[in-house]
Amino acid sequence: MTFTNPIEGGTILQDTVVPEGEPWSAKLAAGDVLRLVDLEGQQAVDFLCYSFDDLADRYNAANTIKLNGNIYLGQGAALWSVRARKLMTIIEDTCGFHDTIYGCCSVEVDDVRFGKNNGNGCQGNFERELTKHGLDQKDIVANVNFFMRVPVAESGAIGIVPGISKPGDYVSLRAEQDVLAVLSNCPECLNNAAGFKPTPIRAIIYST
Numbered sequence: 001m002t003f004t005n006p007i008e009g010g011t012i013l014q015d016t017v018v019p020e021g022e023p024w025s026a027k028l029a030a031g032d033v034l035r036l037v038d039l040e041g042q043q044a045v046d047f048l049c050y051s052f053d054d055l056a057d058r059y060n061a062a063n064t065i066k067l068n069g070n071i072y073l074g075q076g077a078a079l080w081s082v083r084a085r086k087l088m089t090i091i092e093d094t095c096g097f098h099d100t101i102y103g104c105c106s107v108e109v110d111d112v113r114f115g116k117n118n119g120n121g122c123q124g125n126f127e128r129e130l131t132k133h134g135l136d137q138k139d140i141v142a143n144v145n146f147f148m149r150v151p152v153a154e155s156g157a158i159g160i161v162p163g164i165s166k167p168g169d170y171v172s173l174r175a176e177q178d179v180l181a182v183l184s185n186c187p188e189c190l191n192n193a194a195g196f197k198p199t200p201i202r203a204i205i206y207s208t
């Protein structure tokens with residue numbers, strides 16, 4: 001699949017296809033842009049973000065919801081930290097809805113919900129990937145789910161609806177400070193978070 005650089009004047013620093021079910025991470029300098037491309041559509045991408053200078057100051061779902069005033073993320077929304085600093089801002093989004101409340105899948109939760117599991121989950125992926133950066137399971141917080149839609153009914157009931165992302169949809173995030181970005185390309189086959197069939201995504205880092 002060819003893909004032209006849409007970031008005006010930008011240079012591609014890294015361009016990685018992340019296979020289905022696998023984690024990925026990278027450091028971004030302030031001003032760099034991370035574009036996540038849902039190559040085949042309907043693929044959930046579980047995402048965490050940490051201030052690189054102070055890894056304890058990391059993505060915080062509640063602050064992100066209250067400071068954006070919305071439980072969904074879209075163009076213009078920011079990912080806010082524990083200390084209410086902007087970590088990243090969504091500068092492009094062809095999908096429209098990204099989840100902040102559902103957290104990640106795990107073999108343990110799958111066992112409870114489905115009586116079986118995939119042998120892997122985003123929780124395990126995060127634990128594995130974070131060890132590369134001196135972090136561990138205590139550093140995993142409620143994550144963003146890009147390309148995943150979790151509507152909330154008036155009663156408070158929630159559910160996962162089929163992903164609305166189409167093949168080639170993307171979301172681009174500008175780093176507002178030096179950050180560590182960590183993702184799990186969701187391996188869940190037991191619900192429609194990944195359309196029951198996890199697929200690869202592409203992670204591109206631009207220097208602008």
Ligand SMILES: [Zn+2]
Pocket residue numbers: 046104105106121122123184185186187188
């Ligand atoms: Zn998952």
